[in-house]
Amino acid sequence: MAVTIKDVAAAAGVSQSTVSRALSMPELVSPVTRARVQAAARRLGYEPNRAARGLITGRTANLGLVVPDLANPLFAAVVKGVQAAARAADYSVFIADTDEDASAEPGLLRALAKQVDGIVLCSPRSPDAELTEAGTDTPVVLMNRQVAGYPAVTVDNADGMRQAVEHLAALGHRRVCYVAGPRSSWSNGQREQGLRATAEAVGVDLVHLGHFPPRFDGGVAAADLALASGASAVVAYNDIVALGLLSRLGARGVAVPDRISVLGCDDIPMSAMTHPALTTVAVPQHEAGRAAVAMLLALLSDAGPTAPQRELATQLVVRATTGVAPDPAALTDRRADRSR
Template sequence: MRCRRCLAHDPAERKLRFDRNGQAAGSQRKSITMKRLAPLAEIAAQVGVSTATVSRALKRPDLVREETRVAIVSAARKAGYVGADEMLMGKSGKGVIGLVVPDIENPFFSVLTKSVLQELRRSGVSLIVADTNEESVDEGEIITTMLPRVDGVIVASSRLGDSEISELVTGKPVVLINRELQGVSSIVIDYSTGSRQAVEHLAALGHRHIAYAEGPSTSWSNTQRRKSFEAAMADLKLEAQIFGPYTPKFDGGVQAADIAVARGVTAIVAYNDLMAFGIMSRLASRGIRVPDQMSVVGFDDVPEASIWSPALSTVTVSIGASGRLAALALLRAIAGKDRDAGSRRIMSQLVVRGSTAGIGAADK
């Protein structure tokens, strides 16, 4: 076996250690290692740079231009270098991504955060999560503070205005979830199908007085859900009743329930499942039976929806897919690919459970 001094003198080549079977030995340094021996000259020739530049890109990426570094590391990955994916995370080599959510206590964002984290772990990337507590002022400050410390940011369900977001995303890569903005990659849920199915389902059960309880007025998702609800009601020649806006939490649903009773509606579609839970709880406290006397539909299909009593009929969306796709889109943008990939849409659909029924169903 050759001694360590006999290895190539190039600094990058010194990082290679092999046993008798040609496998990389157990060094735990965060330098790039190889599954098979590929001379730097091969990578240099492929990219069109010198071997010294290849060496610097692998050892000191901060000394190499971004586009050159990305090309070299991509070639190194094809040549068998293990760790090239981590090197693609930016010349800082930090491999850290930020995720900004409006309310981490909301099960929707808990599931979303977990799906982002699981996807990033596959690439050896760390995640920093920030909760804006539904405050647009806090959101802007958080993103501004976070950007210099990470390689890119995922912003979920932003409450900021379009111009405010545009001002923040002029530097590092940003991917939006449930928000569309020209020039920024985004993962959005198409609520039109699910909303239409919810209205048609309630109408088929005999309901004619159906209301929508709004979430935050600054929420893009709320606007899409309300518009889809109104369009579906208009197609059925039914008058849409709109309550709110309310905080997108349990307490917001409690408030909406009292308005629904006062207005004489027989079915209500809530902005999200948390509000739907609040509505059902308030109705129960007032002796109004769900679904016998009032039907309730939510949005999101959070894990608790199927075990609530009665189980909640809701418009389901693939929360996990939203998180995974956003993470992958940001990783590609950081690697210099698809910086502006436009919007990718995820479909929604109604899941019928025990919170909806015909009017006076228990008496029939």
Template sequence: MIPRPTITQLAAQLGVSPSTVSRAFTRPDLLRTDTVDRVLAAAQAVGYVPNNHARALSTGKAGAIGLIVPDIANPFFPPLIRAAQNHATAAGLAVFLADSDENPDREERLIIAMAPQVEGLLVVSSRLPSSRLRDLSGRYRLALVNRDVGGTFRVLLDATSAIHAALSHLAGLGHTRIAYVGGPERSWSNRQRRAAVEKRSRELGLHFMSYSAGPGTYEAAKALSRTVVGNGATAVIAFDDVLAHGLMGGFAEEKVDVPGDVSIIGCDDALATTTFPPLSTISFRVDEAAAEAVHALTAHSSPGTLPATRVAFEGSLVLRGTTSTPRRD
């Protein structure tokens, strides 16, 4: 690790001014092409890499965005992180990642600490109260994902219509008693999904039951499985695939057959076909959502805070192997 060469050294070595070297990287169109080539070749030779901090200081642009998720271990987030990463890289930006550990205080501290150092912050599935988010959104460049707060820039994965389709499908199969098994109470998605299931159940004249798998873990859902079938539900919609999977784990232990005895539909399509039977679920175009959010952050048309825009992507129902006609007793 020899101290790395600076633009000045490279310039001296080439007999040009530092500005020329700088421009060879940032505004090559201003230089003669052979000058550019010469500089680039020399840079390559001595292993020159521009110092990002100096650049950021000079331009006022950070060259990075931040990404905050509540729990990186939840399989829903990694694909989103990867997508954000790819789009950021394409825009020439690096990504700072932070995990709020489902803790609102920690999340807020992270936002305050990171926001000044980056172009903007992608806040995914925030657990903060709406008022705080609105406030923070007024002070920093935030793009919310999966959280609908008026007055902020937000991109939403909207399960409503897919849930309607799911319930129509279940009703069509003959199910009449539907359970919703919810996740983290601070999650906007959870509230939205529960409301959608309830509303649509009423519309279709189905009996609706609501449960909550507190922390939203596999184990919590598994522990709930007995209760859910005990109360007579023949179909359950879970907040996400992790909970759906937990329920399946519980049912397997109790010899409750899926989909024979009970149908299950998850959400997020985070598990692909890794369950047995393969889980029916609601799938989102996560990559596009991430692209939208990153793009908003990097579009410097707005020098200040982001416009209060609401972008929604609808999910789609994908039926695999966990839904069928209810067993007639």
């Protein structure tokens, strides 16, 4: 049998209430009693029973985290950030994975809601309406999405795209194509918008390509279209798609970046490991995870506004898949281009 508060009380010669207070509100008991109780608790190896505590306080000391796909390294980073922040505050984390299935979100949310104090909902795919409908009484912080009335942590996707386009423009690119991600992704919308605004501002033609699944094969499928679009640079919805692009381009013998530049987004670890290494826009997902938990915890303790917003900066990381735009004349003759 586990040691209970009663055992500690007996050992210290005080009542259960005093033990409880000595351990969780130490300033309420006299120093000498406090010391005696704490000594007894430590000696007996007492650990409060979380179920009993939760029963009366109504709190579980657990947080929930919902991500679209754990196998995506981006979300692995989020998970690690969330875990770290939660552990520091003595919270544990339940993780649920929707497998990119938007229709699974409301159900998971409801299931989680009962056993956690708050939920971090990362990159939700559900339409806003369903999201608010599934809205329980449990506090929720959104990540990578903004919905009116909800607190949210986002990254400045538009600014990341601005950096990307300006980088490409500076390299002489005049026609850039964007391989779009899921229509239901808020981040994708933000990226499209940032892209469009900057493209117009710097005088770059923007070609919009389909909506592709945010996976490797999405990039593979998009590569030929990108090549045929006449663009000299491709911006992908994320790094995994960019990796798919690179793969297909490589298979077709298309030189990157000599013939076409490729740019990803997220800066997952794999991006630095490809050949050539991927130029990408780094989004601080680990930090975003921490921030989301901090926000959630603040919400739980009733501090601050009920729908705070926090936006984290993005940063272009220039590696080897972006280069000077090919001379339009040379485009038809690759050999001439190379020998330049």
